[in-house]
Amino acid sequence: MTLVTDRAATGRTAPGKPPRLRGRRRSPVFDAPTPLGIAGRYGALVLMVLLTIGPLLWQLSTSLKSKSEDIYAETPQLLPQDPTFANYGEVTRVVPVLDFATNSLIVAAMSVLGNLIGATLAGFALARVDFRGRKLVVGLFMATLVLPGEATIISQFQTVNNLGLTDTLVGIVLPGLIGTVNVLLMYNAFRSLPRELDDAAVIDGATVWQRLRHIGLPAVKGTLSIVAILCFIGAWDDFLWPLLVVQDPEKLTLTVGLAYLKGQFSADPRxxxxxxxIALVPVLVLFATLQRYFFRGVEEGAVKG
Known part of the structure; x- marks a missing residue:
């Protein structure tokens, strides 16, 4: 009797029996899927889809509606009665949308390339290279996240102006060439790698560049895809900074050009x-190309970070 009492108090089981796992007991009431719970889950999923995808579908539907359709009808219709692509041809004919898109692609490509190189080198140095003041540098990077972008936009404009880079695409890219968030993402990705890998590489005589190339980069492809997607979307959708830096109509990006389009055709939302x-297509193409690595990077951050 005493032995049974002691085993019950200590949580031990009799010899030959597997030990019990301590944790939350599974309840047949709360854990089992019920019709009401399944309906609630699918209802929440449909609501999220409507909130996120609904505006995009409505814009697509509006762009395909002909001039004869009333888009301000009391009963809105998602499917166009007489779908046409004439609106896309009209946009490209009147406003140089393709030129604006080309400028945006150049800006986004330079931003992605600069962040992939700069953030990777900075993140690897902060995570895997020992030097004096490393923690202070990480703290400074963290402190810059407190300041909003509008607080430093005047100093950034003065810097770009003094360098003579106004009215250039390089002037648009320069302030975001290496983003603080991207550096911290790469820092966290490299820090999650086992330290023993670096120690073994150092014993074998590997240099810092060899450790980065053969150990670090192959393990953080998911995070690199996240940085690439975030940089591309940020540079592609940026409006305020290109509006301040560029005054030449030939150097306008697509977001600023679309604002000009709205001023010219405010009576025709089609x-x-x-x-x-048109502005959404490159973002969808990029995400469709890198989605496998993107979700891998999210999983890596959730498990290792």
Missing amino acids: LIAAGTV
């Missing part, structure tokens, strides 16, 4: 919708 759909 053309505005067509322009927004």
Whole structure:
């Protein structure tokens, strides 16, 4: 009797029996899927889809509606009665949307390349290279996240102006060439790697560049895809900074050009919708290309970070 009492108090089981796992007991009431719970889950999923995908579908529908359709009808219709692509041709004919898109692609490509190189080198140095003041540098990077972008936009404009880079695409890219968030993402990704890998590489005589190339980069492909997607979307959708830096109409990015389109065709939202759909296509293509690595990077951050 005493032995049974002691085993019950200590949580031990009799010899030959597997030990019990301590934790939350599974309840047949709360853990089992019920019709009401399944309906609630699917209802929440449908609501989230409507809130996120609904505006995009409405813009696509508006861009495909002909001039004869009333888009301000009391009963809105998602499917166009007479779908047409004439609105896209009208946009490209009147406003140089393709030129604006080309400028945006150049800016986004330079931003992605600069952040992939700069953030990777900075993150690896902060995570895997020992030097005096490393923690202070990480703290400074963290402190810069407190300041909003608008607080430093005047100093950034003065810097770009003094360098003579106004009215240039390089002037648009320069302030965001190496983002603080991207450096911290790469820092966290490299820090999650086992330290023993670096120690073994150092014993074998590997240099810092060899450790980065053969150990670090192959293990953080997911995080690199996250940085690439975030940089591309941020540079592609940026409006305020290109509006301040660029005054030449030939150097306008697509977001600023779409604002100009809205001013020219404020009475015809079909053309505005067509322009927004054109601006959305490169982002969808990039995400579809890198989605496998993107979700791998999210999983890596959730498990290792």
